[in-house]
Amino acid sequence: MNYRITHSTAYHYSQAVGLCQNEARLRPREFWRQQCLSSEFQVTPAATDFYERTDYFGNQVTYFAVQKMHTQLVVTVTSDVAVYPRPEPDDNGQQTAWEHVRGQLQEGYAQTPQLSRELLDARYCVLDSPMAANSPVLAEYAGLSFQPGRPLLEVVRDLMQRIYRDFTYDPCFTTIATPLSEVMAHRRGVCQDFAHLAIACLRSFGLAARYVSGYVETAPQAGVPRLVGADASHAWFSVYIPGIGWVDFDPTNNKLPFDQHITLAWGRDFADVTPLKGIAFGGGQHSLSVSVDVMRLT
């Protein structure tokens, strides 16, 4: 499936900003299930220093600076992306018990003389990260899904379903800074909280889980015209199964992403893949508005 994504972020400042530096992870990354056909970056006022690189996780990072006085900054990225449907894992992978996966992650050295990059990255994602650290409360919550001998895919599907069922989607309740303990205590949050929650749960059982930032295509209701720009960023998580690779789960929608999820970047948690962060000198008060449009190309 092909999509055109227009992601626009506008900052308004009460006082002029003389210099701002930014790091964006707004170009969709390429991997076996996704191809980025084109991606255009537009910064107003024009960026004077524009540099691109790949980060530790392989994401596309854009560094840019605006070095003249401005009171408004608009960053718009328009990307055309081809997403290929997720293949069903073969029977072998389907049946791998979670304890077995944990063992494989822990004893990687015994099996091969040299760890692959993939396994090294997976082991990084077993450990706590600043925004997705495990705790006894989370482990206890997750525990219900972890029956002995249960295949990992089933465990994660069950965990995703429970999060979907037990937690209320509430955009007013949390911010980026809300800790997981609070999300857990009030059973409310948004997509990034649910993703962090699931990641921390899996990590508390010694499994590798990572955070995926991206977009999801929203289907308009029948008869209602599609609203341009009404979409938003999305986030979900991915779990590692040796032999199969990373498998995505969307706890906000209780779905295994098939071909409607467009991936921007992945990392240990939100902090690793923040779509756009910046430091402005001056500026006084600032406000920010984001608009995202995901359009299916036919």
Next chain:
Amino acid sequence: MTTANASVTAPETQATGGIGVQHYATRLGSYDEMLASEQKMLPYWAQFIKTLEEMGSEALDSRRHEAQRLLRENGVTYNVYGDGQKLARPWRLDPIPLLISNEEWTVIEAGLKQRAKLLDLILKDIYGKQALLKKGLLPCELVFAHQGFLHACMGTIPRRGKQLSVYAANLVRGAKGQLWVLNDRTQAPSGSGYALENRAVMMRILPDILRETRVNRLSGFFNIFSQRLASMALHNKDNPRVVVLTPGPYNETYFEHAYLASYLGYTLVQGDDLAVRDGYVWLKSLAGLQPVDVILRRVDDDFCDPLSLRNDSRLGVPGLLEAVRRGNVAVVNPLGSSLLENPALLAFLPSLAQHFLGKDLILPSVATWWCGQKRERDFVLANLDKLIIKHINRRQANDLIFGNELSSAEKDRLRAAILAKPHWYVGQEQFSFSTIPAFIDHHIEPRNAVLRAFVVADDDGYQVMPGGLTRVPRDKEGVVVSNQVGGISKDTWVLAGKTEPTPPRTTRLNRPLILNPIPEALTSRAADHLFWVGRYVERIDCTARLLRTILAKYRTSQEYKDDLDDHCLAVLLQAFNHVTGSRLALANGLSASPQNLLADLLVSVKDAKKTGSLSANIQAWNYAAFSVRDLWSQDTWRSVDSIQHRWQPRAMTGIEPLQTSLDELITGIVAFTGLINESMTREAGWLLLDSGRRLERALLLVALLRSSLQVKHGQALLQQVVEAVLVATDSFSVYQRRYRAVMQLPLLLELLLFDPSHPRSVAYQLQHLSGHIAGLPRETGKSRLSVEERLILKAYTDVRLGSADEVLATNEEAWGYDKLGWLLDSTRQLLWQIANEVAQAYFNHAQTAQVVSIKTLAEDEL
């Protein structure tokens, strides 16, 4: 702890007055630096101790005092966190150094060089190919779980050449005399500056002994250090600009940052003195942006760049990592180096030494078991009693857990914590310390010793400072040597071998001498502080002089009970309130009782919490001066210290001690301003400092004249007030010499307001301020006057065009001199505008950076 009987074979000692060698009682089973393990004094100690014995306890104690005085006067301090009362705590130095024989030092030196080399290789591998992790030579959890591993730094550390430029290790000695490395300091090792200063002080207090003992000099190390920093420059190699990045005056080792910057000749900067533009790092100086090539940083890794690392950091430079990544600036040590401080790494160094170097470690580490491995974890859990447990991430200065000190419930909790996140913990052997004689209460006593040694890279490899920083705890059984908890430092004497000691510091021969000196790169922050040093100094001076005049008048009024004195006193007190912003209760002139008045005055002098009090101004002045510590000459700093040191509000209990203190204060201030004028080059720094002085002096003078003389007084009172104002402005004798007349208002105004040749007049201040402002760096190519130039021109012209006759012209019924009031008010307003304009134009660093990013992430459901 058991005490061994002191069967010390001491040299011939005097019966009395010695330093107590015969009573030196070492601890059973521990190694002593002086006696080794056989309780027989080592030969190289014997000579040294004999000299001290001959010198005697009293003499040595006075040398110790002398050392403390020197350290204090040189401003050698160590800031203690959470000590709100005093910013800086004096550094303590014990007069007895640690002596290390040349033979032993050769081993230590080789061991440290090897270790530095090994750590450098590990660092480059982890931020590069990660072959160690892939091959399992280092478990990846050990690296990933340590907060020093910053994935943003991946690929930013070049593979070629040594990247770990500076390194320090803490060494302890076991019971049998063997040396262990306790821990490694790699991101921004501190202490070398203190070691250097310790040596400088030892040279002052024990010059003969130091000379006779043939001790290796330290300066060569710093020579290599500065060459190393210069050689790190990636551009501009001929004349690189090196800056020292400090977290600021509140940091515990701020003294050292300023000291090293000044010793090595670099600019001391804080994060917001630097900016990244076009991928390069720039120094925001008064003369505009100046490129920076090398940053010696004393800010921790993750605080260095709020854009790529911790975004709550206010100490860093946004975009710094980007500049590093593009190869435009070198940071020493490279960002990410703190991963080498992971204590779990100690357990793997022997095998890594084999892997990289094919050799055993020359200097072993304290035995360490990382709980991320099953066998090691089981061992630690089974031996909690015998071990020290550490979290691999250093969170507080001293988060060591001594297993044997835990209750069984605490042990259970610790076990559970280890089992929950085993990779976070290490167990370490409860290492023993060697003891060393310390001079405590007039005699020597053994104290546990830790030696910090310093290493720097050069072209060929690594060089070790032939010396170091030895630290001992204050208490006999203490194990924590940090100055934070009252530890005492010692000089470390590495005895020269058969070859000559290191040659003294020389100029670099491989580069042509640069005759065009680098223009003074004064950061706008430093400029701001200098300006305020000038302003505060005048506030202190003016307040002190006015107070002195008030106290004299108070005494007269108490003595003679003359109404006129009382009235004059009331005028002066009102002026005091007006000038200093104090709020002395003066509702009805002098209706308050004299006792109350005196008490009020004392509060307004002593209470540092009251704005405008002398104590508050002295504190603010001291802080501003401390913030640019690197810019003062030694003598100037000594005068700063002496003012601060002599100002003892507690002793000011009545008029007399207060008067004495004020006299001393004024003398101190005069010495300080004199030293400034004698030692500072007439560049931007001095111009701003003196502008601050001129501006403030003019403002205070205007306030004094406005509040005391704008109102008409009766003839008799007027004479008294005129005299008092002349005294308070140090102009009385000038007046008498010049006019030989009774006190008259027009003559006073001629002298204090209009006469540009009198250094205490308003006209003089404005004239000089005008010259200074014209001399400050500004954007070139502008023929028009700047705003502040225009303002000062107006202020100066208004005053120059005025005359006493004119401003005093008034009709009989008027209660005051309106025209004088107008002139003073307009001058005051212009001065305030000038202060604002100068701040805008030159101190613009205050524009703060803020993080802008999404606070919430809301999205539609599918």
